[in-house]
Amino acid sequence: LFGNEEHKIVIVGLDNAGKTTILYQFLMNEVVHTSPTIGSNVEEVVWRNIHFIMWDLGGQQSLRAAWSTYYTNTEFVIVVIDSTDKERLTIIREELYKMLAHEELSKAGVLIYANKQDLKGSMTASEISRQLDLTSIKKQQWHIQSCCALTGEGLYQGLEWIVSRLK
Numbered sequence: 741l742f743g744n745e746e747h748k749i750v751i752v753g754l755d756n757a758g759k760t761t762i763l764y765q766f767l768m769n770e771v772v773h774t775s776p777t778i779g780s781n782v783e784e785v786v787w788r789n790i791h792f793i794m795w796d797l798g799g800q801q802s803l804r805a806a807w808s809t810y811y812t813n814t815e816f817v818i819v820v821i822d823s824t825d826k827e828r829l830t831i832i833r834e835e836l837y838k839m840l841a842h843e844e845l846s847k848a849g850v851l852i853y854a855n856k857q858d859l860k861g862s863m864t865a866s867e868i869s870r871q872l873d874l875t876s877i878k879k880q881q882w883h884i885q886s887c888c889a890l891t892g893e894g895l896y897q898g899l900e901w902i903v904s905r906l907k
């Protein structure tokens with residue numbers, strides 16, 4: 741992951757899921773280059789040789805035609821979920837399967853962060869896994885990890901899974 745090759749990771753999730761917090765936990769104490777906003781809900785951060793493309797899945801209908809541009813050469817997709825947000829889990833589910841149907845992502849690894857585990861009433865990783873029907877994902881390798889982005893708990897276990905899958 742930290743060699744000379746370039747890697748591309750796409751981070752997706754609804755607004756308020758914790759994407760920015762997670763990214764900045766990874767990038768702590770590092771100088772990062774943020775490119776000028778590509779679109780209203782797409783952002784790119786480059787750190788060492790890893791390109792992180794971050795998407796808000798809310799209200800992006802109009803941008804969908806451009807998705808494949810961003811997916812090309814993506815090695816991993818990180819899906820960040822606010823585990824207290826039960827109402828919008830169906831939206832995540834819908835967007836997740838639409839995304840995984842893209843040819844460009846047929847070989848990508850999928851890491852799901854069940855974030856905000858510190859909050860009362862948060863769904864467990866296995867509950868989210870069941871609701872999203874993750875076992876039905878056959879093409880891609882996937883992994884779900886509970887975490888708390890505020891403290892960083894669980895984040896590196898997730899990254900370790902990614903590192904273990906790097907070709």
Ligand code: GDP
Binds near residue numbers: 755760859888891
């Ligand atoms: P984004 O819209 O997905 O980029 O979400 P942000 O990273 O901006 O986080 C949205 C809000 O949730 C912020 O107020 C964060 O401080 C908060 N947040 C993120 N992760 C956690 C967490 O693990 N636990 C708690 N309690 N709050 C979190």
